[in-house]
Amino acid sequence: MQDQLSSTFAALADPTRRALLVRLTRGAATVNELAEPFATTLPTISRHLKVLEDAGLIVKERSAQFRACRLEVGPLEVMDNWLDQYRAFFSDRFDRLGEHIAKLQNTGEPK
Numbered sequence: 001m002q003d004q005l006s007s008t009f010a011a012l013a014d015p016t017r018r019a020l021l022v023r024l025t026r027g028a029a030t031v032n033e034l035a036e037p038f039a040t041t042l043p044t045i046s047r048h049l050k051v052l053e054d055a056g057l058i059v060k061e062r063s064a065q066f067r068a069c070r071l072e073v074g075p076l077e078v079m080d081n082w083l084d085q086y087r088a089f090f091s092d093r094f095d096r097l098g099e100h101i102a103k104l105q106n107t108g109e110p111k
Contacts, residue, residue, distance in 0.1 A: 008075040014048065019037075021052065028070040030066070058071060
């Protein structure tokens with residue numbers, strides 16, 4: 001079994017699955033509602049939803065005859081926490097680049 005981070009990145013590797021998650025940020029939706037904007041078959045959307053569900057990114061809920069999918073943010077929070085270390089690294093590098101550019105502009109040296 002893959003770790004949570006690997007499952008999340010693998011599920012997000014597909015643009016259709018990312019679009020489905022974007023739609024679910026607006027609230028729960030049925031498979032038919034999720035499939036509407038796509039020029040693909042319902043079984044294809046269902047397979048995408050299964051990948052998202054297996055990664056823990058969505059939960060399918062059943063209420064009487066109504067079956068809806070909703071976003072589960074836990075795996076995205078794990079990914080966000082992992083990415084924090086890289087944000088700090090790149091932020092520091094950009095700050096140093098900005099300082100270097102400012103120094104070049106102040107000294108009149110060619111860029």
